[in-house]
Amino acid sequence: MAGVLLAALLFPVVGGLGLASNRAADTVDQTSAELTEAELPLVSTVLDMNGQPIAYLYDQYRIPVPSEGIADTMKAAIIAIEDKRFFDHAGVDWQGIARAAAKAGVDGETSQGASTLTQQYVKNYLAFVVGKGSEEAYEKATEATIGRKISEARIATQLEQKMTKDEILTAYLNVVPFGNGTYGVGAAARTYFDTTPDKLTVPQAAMLAGLVNEPSRLNPGADPDPAIKRRNTVIDKMLENGAFGSDEKVAKEKADEAKAADIGVVPNLRLLPNGCVGAGDGPVYGFFCRYLVDYLDRSGLPVDEILRGGYTIHSTMDPVATRAAKEAAESQVPKTQPGVANAMAVVQPGADKHRVRALAANRDFGNNAEAGQSAYSIPAEVTKFGAGSIYKVFTAAAALERGVTGIDRQIDVPETYTSRVYKDGNKGYTVKNSGKYPEKMSLTQALAQSPNTGFIILEEKAGLNNVVDMAHRLGLRESMQGVNNAGDPLKADGSNGPSQGDVYKRDNSGSFTLGAGPTSILELSNVAATIMSGGKWCPPTPVEQVTDRNGKPVQLKEAACDQAVAPEVANALANGMSADTKPGGTAAAAAAGWDRPMIGKTGTTENHWSVAFMGATPQYAGAVMTFTDGVAPQVICSGSPPRLCGTNDAGGVFGGQVAAPTWFNAMRVIHDGKPVEQLPPVDPRYR
Known part of the structure; x- marks a missing residue:
């Protein structure tokens, strides 16, 4: 074995191998070059808006440390047990190989004494850095073939020419796994002993x-x-290697003292939480974390890169807003209430950025459904349920933009109306109001009281296509274009299309303004933010900045903001939506002691499978949806708490009863201490 290795090291191109050996040599050279400047897989850290950690994302828990950050006890221990001739060989221990070969001839064992720390560094680098720790990569890096040993030995000898012994030892101690998901001595010292590598005692090391x-x-x-037994074996090897000094008696006493020590491992180990399930304050931040990871993946920072890149992700999450939203959602619908989800999103308006401040639900983020958990980002994904009359906002916006009406102009509100524009089969599309209304009312009053007939008439005048496009422009971009009419994400080949928006246009469905289609809660919140930002749409972003392991900013591919509607239209619409908290609107505002100017709109789907509330002040926008999330959709009936009640919609819940109280209770806390800001003025043209 020694002869074959020596020949391979000295003569990489041997007779008959030709070009193939040259290529193998090139690969060896490249690998040894990479090993001298290895970028190890590191933990990425997610911070909230205040710079506090809320989540850690990683494949390998590793805390790299320099040589001076590793105690001599650790270096002495690893050399004694793994490679006692480390400072004497040049990467390959020929004496060890001969010893292993001789031992193999005696008892058939071939693995002992032949692999140096330098070779082990090569093996671990290939398995856990290049191979990302996969089972296939580990098997390839450790396969018992002469070819692999030759390659490993050649790389090791090259490394010894490029790196000092101390550099190799430090690199090895930063790569090697120590169990329980920890890699490198930095993470191992923290996990097992809650300390740093420079403070490791002899028993710990x-x-x-x-x-x-x-x-x-x-x-x-x-x-x-077993760990104590192995530890004591290491201490014996340290004694043999002279790690305790030249005085035999003193050295023996130190070794015996170290072997008598307790194991000293911290209870439950100090394992670093990994992923969104354990994000921050238990399961509260998980929905935001999930959305953040998905958003970064879409913006050019793949999940695999996040899990290995050691990024610092400065997020937009406000812990106060998130907890307020969580507590408000859960106070209306307990997390264990079967089949009823209650979720909220909060976005901060702005002319250049719409920062997502909170994503929360009555559910916890996790994998235990029986405990009221969900692994889906409920507040951020497109639900399969509608937001009801909130969609009348899009009809109002289109009507304002096209000069059909103004916010103070009277609109017709018949008790029943049959459209000649929209069809129900071969008949005209007939709608009726769910309550008694005056025959005429202003657009502002109509937005607060929500008569169906008045908005079907407005939709006819504004044009259905314009209304659908308005929903997309103001913020329902994924809801309108990214999913089909069943709420399923569109496939790249369009085989399960067309999109929801295109279906409404194709079928000329006047029911669009009644809001029965799949809707994203986060996008609803961003609609309100767009209105309060003078009509400027920006993507609802969960990220402030990302920096790499060296502190350098990472450029993301985020969608650019655009002027969805003219500022005058947005400002008029905001004022038109300001009566929902006044007499005739939702009573939830009074119950919450709300006294700030705001915009608002409630929504209830016809079958009472979902209800919603969307609202905003100049400082914060938010939306809440309460919907059935059981195996089969059912009517949600009012009560304390709301409950599923089969298919009979008698007693079905309304948006003003669950969703609106959730919004006001959360926003009251979020606005606490903030100055009262007024709504923007209205251009007389839109009165």
């Missing part, structure tokens, strides 16, 4: 050095006895 042999079997958190 010896235990960690012993783990690298079989980290899965020698798990001190599960069974300390």
